[in-house]
Amino acid sequence: MQQTDTAPQSVTMPKFNRETLVNIAVMAILLALPLWASSIGEDYYVNLASLITIFAIAGVGLNFAIGQGGMVSFGHAAFFGIGGYTTGIAAFHSFEETLFMAMPFAISGTNQMLIIWIVAMVLCGLAALAIGAISLRTEGVYFIMITLAFAQMIYYFAISWPTYGGEDGLSIYLRNELPMVDAESALTFFLICFILLLGSIFVSARLSGSRFGAALGTARMNETRLATSGIDPFPIKLTGFVISAMITGLAGALFAELNGFVGPSMLSWHRSGEIMVFVILGGVGRLYGPVIGAALFVLLETYIGEWTEHWQLLLASPCLVSFSSPEAV
Amino acid sequence: MMAALIFEQILNGLQFGLTLFLMAAGLTLVFGVMGLINLAHGSLYMIGAFCCAWITQQTGSFWLGLGGGVLGAAAAGALIEMLVIRRLYDRDHLDQVLATFALILIFSEGTRMVFGSMPLYLNIPEALSGTVALPGVEAYPVYRLFIILAALAVAVLLYMLISKTRLGMRIRAGESDREMIAALGVDIKTLYTIVFALGAAIAGLSGTLVGALRSVQVGMGEPVLILAFVVIVIGGIGSIKGA
Amino acid sequence: MTKPVLEVKGLHKNFGALQATKNVSLDLKPNEIHALIGPNGAGKSTLIGQIAGWITPDAGSIYLDGEDVTTETVASRSRKGLGRSFQVSSLAMEVSARRNVMLSVQASQGSSFRFWKQTKSDQELRETAGNWLKKVGLGGREDIAVSELSHGERRQVEVACALAMKPKALLLDEPMAGLGPTGSVQLTEFLEEIRPEIPILLIEHDMDAVFRLADRITVLVGGAAILSGSVDEIRASALVREAYLGEEA
């Protein structure tokens, strides 16, 4: 992650190094395969691509916290789940034609994706604000454990809330709607996800390159430097954490749409670990890393899972070697 | 009637709390001395239970199984310390979390390959089945009482080990100044392996005790691990008293 | 009497039973270099920590340019004009020297919550940072990652970062350590150069440098400032020899 600056005039010229080529290739394949699969009527593969895309968005979110801000959150499943449950609950009320809250705030359910996305992101942002405000006062292991503990609290909360399915989760019988397009179509839904992935990568890149990004990056590399430069690390990190949570929350909302189901497993700590694995597999701090990580993960799960039920063993072993060998990925 | 119920529930709570304590003690020991966050601690709990189940099945003796569970977990702990964990001490916590997360997957899948995914049920030895009358409760299961006593015994032994023996002194010394204890000629690597195996043995013991009560299955350690983490976060990392 | 830029009054700090700082008062006037010396364990780091804001004093107050900053955060003190360098380098190692200085520049402009405009195309920001680096003698080395720079060069970057904040006072914590003989001579010359612009509180073991630079010296022993005076006064003081070198002169 050497961000050594180039001379100003060459900044406008994109650098075509190997990583850029790999990124372009990965995105092109990710776009081309479902188009092809859809043309021969294999929606299954289109949905697989959507899954990769959604996981990639979740990874982009977490990568912003870890890769940019150095905040190793082990509780991002909380945001993924909140995003998912927002979709599930909105759809539930829309389907049952009941109100989310009675007086004084009568809020009805909705089946409009755009509204749901915004609500999901706002809710995740608020949750991250609360969790971050407490967690970010700690460091290192404590931060990891506290984020884990918060996610676990939300997990138990979801389990013990029978209105929304408790342990059983909620089914979304009909996919929610977007104006003008047929989101029920697998390909359309994939394209929506793909555009949102590009959007989240773009936003994350813009933010990283901004003044705010410079401050956040310094918080990761050397917090002392940041404070000495006269910038309070806490609000910077908190803002970064919130942004990261919002992106991951959007992914959760999309995940719920894709599966037509939300359940507490979206909130489990295994999920947090998995999102972290997307980030690590693709390389911490690499902008397109989560795409590669999510693709590897989903393909391994799908295809190695075909011939051995012990696919996780095959996933974990190389990870273990790479994490514990001196020169990490 | 009400008082009896409350008393019985207190005992049940005590039994559960003590099992958590055993898990948390192992975790904090490892964290306090090595500064390592070990997510795979729950796997050692599971390994203890499976070793016990297997040996009990082979030999028909629960007591051999119990011993085997503890030793098996300790051996597994020592092994992963030497192969993997040792490389993680100087790494950042992200690497520690991920590597031990990978260990969980490996242990879970490995156990599933060997033992299958059917839960195993252990039979409690004759001597421990049945109930005893306690003041306030007319009948309390002997085995639950045994867990309480065993966990208390381990807690006391652990306390003695840490506070009275030379090994314990070295562990505490290593906790406060690792470099200095090495400079005095104590092999810190071996010490760490021992501490890790000790933590694993305690986890294995609680897995074995609880496994016989409930069931032995893949993933059984994780809920306990997560709860133990919460206990630790609340109790403050690194202190055995906190656990 | 000129008004002091930095003033410390009656600072106390205990760690458990250990009295790390005992009623320390000192000040820094415009255009001067005030050196703080003392044997290991005399409480210099604790004192610096309190002045910079990492450690909260138990009693006493700290004034920066007449304003009480005793309860302010590190970042806020930096914004108000307290620049500092560290014993152990505190730079962001993975990025270029320029990036490190750019952060200080943007902070001094108070604009870290700008999310959209890209810093790498922000010519003004880049050039300002570049100028500071040139000033400390790192012209041509601006875009090299700090991890690739030598130890001495990193010290220079740190000073550039501090200067870019346009500080009212500089706090330099053992800037000569690890520089080697030539390095420390160069840095000494540089400090001479900036002395007219910014007063410096200098903590240093290198006595050659201290005696050459300092206008005033304060000796800290066992957490207390036992003596303050000119170079010659300190050299001559029996009290200092005894406390500092353990000799009874």
Added chain:
Amino acid sequence: MKKLVSAGVAALLCCTAGVAQAEVKIGMITTLSGGGSTLGIDVRDGFELALKQAGASDVKLLVEDDARKPDVAKKLADKFIQKDKVDILTGIIWSNLAMAVVPSATRKGTLYVSPNAGPSALAGKACHENYFNVAWQNDNLHEAMGSHANKAGYKKTFILAPNYPAGTDALKGFKRMYKGELAGELFTKLGQDDYAAEIAQIRASGADSVFFFLPGGMGIAFMKQYAQSGVDVPVMGPAFSFSQDILPAIGDAALGVANSSQWGKDIESEVNAKFVKGFKEAYGRLPSLYASQGYDAANLILSAMAKADVSDKDEFRAALKEADFASVRGDFKFGNNNHPIQDIYVREVIKEDGQITNKIVGVAIKGHQDAYASKCRMK
């Protein structure tokens, strides 16, 4: 996730029969790992046995493990429908999983034949023409036990079940028939394996009997801990708590306990004899009621295949509804909501040739239909 023995039966038997009609693809989502795996394994084995005995070469059965997780089941259903393009789904054990999978699958036009779960929602308001339950509506066995409790003269029963759709249905079912008073009512966590707190409450409640519904590993854990607790209040439950798959694990603690079931291995009929014998020969163990349900589910599908082509959905549905097959439990027909109308027996746990098993001791309810049928709009 996990792919087990699957591709199977058709391939094995391909050489014996000529191709009669288009191949029927069946996707089975069931629980093969974790605490509830014995149920899924028995359903699968019973299903496969029926196919094997029928020599059905035109059936392709795909089996996947849901690990008792709703999200996994949902994912598998999507995969079966989208990728493998199955005609019929089957196999789900747990009602919560069924609720995650069945409504959307049947709505998308896939047939679902339930060999176990029968949540009340799917029998009533949300019934669907593509959904057939070949086992029971969840409440049935519990209702039977409620009426048995009256006959046995219990006046103060303590009841408990896990907190999930089938659990709430169970207690509702029991209470629908039971006339005595309740000593207490508890919902436990699904998958719980320590019942110390519940047993303490039973002890304190002064109950004269305990009715519990804790399927799979939960029941084993409960019964073992109950036996050690020294509480000697008689227990009763639906067959799920004393089914053949878990009786050996519970051990002698279960002897003499009454339980309700729509099936028993001692029902005298040709088809039941063939099933019990075939099952023992093929798998070396006694069949459970889950196995019988899997067996019936397969036979129901086979009976429909003999009458209609699966590509003609309407005709095939009608053929299924006729239920023109020999059920191992005896008389079987579908009600308006595609749920069975059947007899329910009371069994007792006994020891036979050194093996712990069940014996039918009486009939609890005859020709029983579930309580939700009237809410279903289907005719």
Added chain:
Amino acid sequence: MLLEVKGLEAHYGAAQALFGVNLTVNEGEMVAMLGRNGMGKSTTISSICQMVTPTKGTIEFRGQSLNRMSSHKAARLGLGLVPEGRRCFPNLSVLENLTAAARKGEWTLDRVYDLFPRLKERKNQSANTLSGGEQQMLAISRALMTNPKLLILDEATEGLAPVVRGEIWQAIAKLKKEGLSILIVDKTLKELLPLADQAVILEKGESVWAGRPDTLTEEMKDRYLGL
């Protein structure tokens, strides 16, 4: 020759701390290492004890090369370190501090208590409740309990009251008399120089002078050691 250090260089991260240190200690000898603060004395000691890995140069102890040896193995060869800042284990009692790392030999608890009777009085007290002087005694005793061939004392009298200093110096003199080899760093030349057999001066990470202490001129003292 007990200890021989040749051309030692060491870094802390990117910062070079030692630029070439040469030093020898003979059996039964007391060698003083002199120099102002920050000149590399402590780093030299850390390098000898393998707490810092030297980048260049050789260290030989009792005929064995210590290069790349782990710190505990070096200690077991007979290096007894009394580090700068004492570094007693604060959460251990005095007795535990003494026994935790003890190795068999002529130094026993009784002998250590003879040397510093105050430690015996406080044997059950935890180390962080001791005064600075007592902690220093404990640090010295702790090193003695490992029965070292070479005792290394880094600033053993710094920051102590004059009376306590006196006690420590007496003990050091006693140890020397008993024939223990000692490498010592201290700034109180008045007590140190009469005791030492050899002296080495470090200036900015290099050894610039070595010889008998009585040949050290006032001019050199002022140049290298004075204020």
